[in-house]
Amino acid sequence: MATTSIAVTETPLVLYALRRADDALILGHRLSEWTGHAPVLEEELALANIGLDLIGQARALYSYAAECEAAGHDEDGFAYLRDAPQYRNLLLVEQPNGDFAHTMARQLIYSAFADPYWRAMTGSADATLAAVAAKSEKESAYHLRHAAEWMIRLGDGTAESHRRAQAAVDALWPFSGELFEADRSEQALVASGVAIDPATLRAEWNNTLDRVLREAALSRPEDGWMQSGGRSGRHSERLGHLLAEMQHLQRTYPGAIW
Amino acid sequence: MPTPAKPTPAMPTPAKPTPAMPIWEVFIRSRNGLAHKHVGSLHAADAEMALQAARDVYTRRGEGLSIWVVPSAAIIASDPADRDSLFAPTADKIYRHPTFYEVPDEVGHM
Numbered sequence: 001m002a003t004t005s006i007a008v009t010e011t012p013l014v015l016y017a018l019r020r021a022d023d024a025l026i027l028g029h030r031l032s033e034w035t036g037h038a039p040v041l042e043e044e045l046a047l048a049n050i051g052l053d054l055i056g057q058a059r060a061l062y063s064y065a066a067e068c069e070a071a072g073h074d075e076d077g078f079a080y081l082r083d084a085p086q087y088r089n090l091l092l093v094e095q096p097n098g099d100f101a102h103t104m105a106r107q108l109i110y111s112a113f114a115d116p117y118w119r120a121m122t123g124s125a126d127a128t129l130a131a132v133a134a135k136s137e138k139e140s141a142y143h144l145r146h147a148a149e150w151m152i153r154l155g156d157g158t159a160e161s162h163r164r165a166q167a168a169v170d171a172l173w174p175f176s177g178e179l180f181e182a183d184r185s186e187q188a189l190v191a192s193g194v195a196i197d198p199a200t201l202r203a204e205w206n207n208t209l210d211r212v213l214r215e216a217a218l219s220r221p222e223d224g225w226m227q228s229g230g231r232s233g234r235h236s237e238r239l240g241h242l243l244a245e246m247q248h249l250q251r252t253y254p255g256a257i258w
Numbered sequence: 259m260p261t262p263a264k265p266t267p268a269m270p271t272p273a274k275p276t277p278a279m280p281i282w283e284v285f286i287r288s289r290n291g292l293a294h295k296h297v298g299s300l301h302a303a304d305a306e307m308a309l310q311a312a313r314d315v316y317t318r319r320g321e322g323l324s325i326w327v328v329p330s331a332a333i334i335a336s337d338p339a340d341r342d343s344l345f346a347p348t349a350d351k352i353y354r355h356p357t358f359y360e361v362p363d364e365v366g367h368m
Binding site for chain 2: 040041042043045046049142145146149150153
């Protein structure tokens with residue numbers, strides 16, 4: 001890496017915005033990796049559309065983080081000039097695409113949370129976050145619908161698609177617990193009405209997952225030990241590989257533009 | 259027996275039609291007051307997935323307010339061999355075009 005990373009002053013609000021922005025960017029980047037590889041043209045466009053929605057959400061949140069930090073950083077700096085331990089995304093979203101069932105299961109687990117999350121955040125006391133939420137809510141509602149319908153068809157499809165869908169849900173389930181974490185820094189924002197407590201979304205998330213898995217004839221895994229650490233920068237090696245590819249150009253040719 | 263309508267190849271269709279992914283014709287209404295217009299076709303497993311695919315393939319630039327998807331197999335098309343008997347007789351009935359009326363200027367665009 002030819003350039004040094006930026007040092008971010010993570011006030012609670014900056015950290016909060018970065019966490020949500022990183023979720024959206026990393027998941028959006030993962031979906032972009034399907035370009036040229038999707039099973040059919042229709043789905044290739046669908047995955048790219050969803051990825052672009054997410055990257056749009058990330059841009060708005062990075063810009064707001066930059067404004068709040070007021071240290072001269074911008075959205076590109078946050079995306080391209082932070083190393084893996086500075087990324088605050090959920091471990092779920094950095095998991096590799098795997099087969100199509102893995103991608104859809106990951107999308108379902110995330111979107112079933114993001115949809116009620118953004119809906120609740122439209123009532124945030126922070127006007128910018130509320131505005132981002134109002135836009136993101138419509139997008140995530142479609143992301144959820146798309147992923148849910150695919151999971152139902154994969155789970156209730158052929159023996160092969162059922163096996164793959166169940167394997168994907170089982171593999172990704174331990175990453176679902178992190179969705180509902182809120183550390184002390186976030187609890188302060190919850191208390192002031194800026195953020196919402198993700199734990200309050202668990203019942204709706206459970207209902208969505210139960211409904212989809214039942215219709216998909218898939219069994220819901222036990223809520224056993226859950227993976228954690230992404231919110232504080234402890235990532236799997238997967239993120240490092242993703243960032244190496246995503247950041248290569250800006251790290252090698254700083255400031256390069258199209 | 260009439261042959262089914264050939265889908266308009268507005269975009270390259272990726273896979274051969276299989277029973278699992280039949281072809282659907284897509285119609286988009288772009289504005290209130292306009293009719294749904296055929297925009298192309300796609301492959302999808304069923305009606306719900308066809309609607310979603312139509313949204314993703316054909317409304318990415320804000321083209322649509324409403325989508326119809328119809329199984330291609332449900333479309334009954336006229337036979338090209340019948341073209342003369344169906345359409346040729348209208349060729350000499352120019353009086354069906356309202357071009358013989360003088361429109362006063364005040365009426366403006368009709």
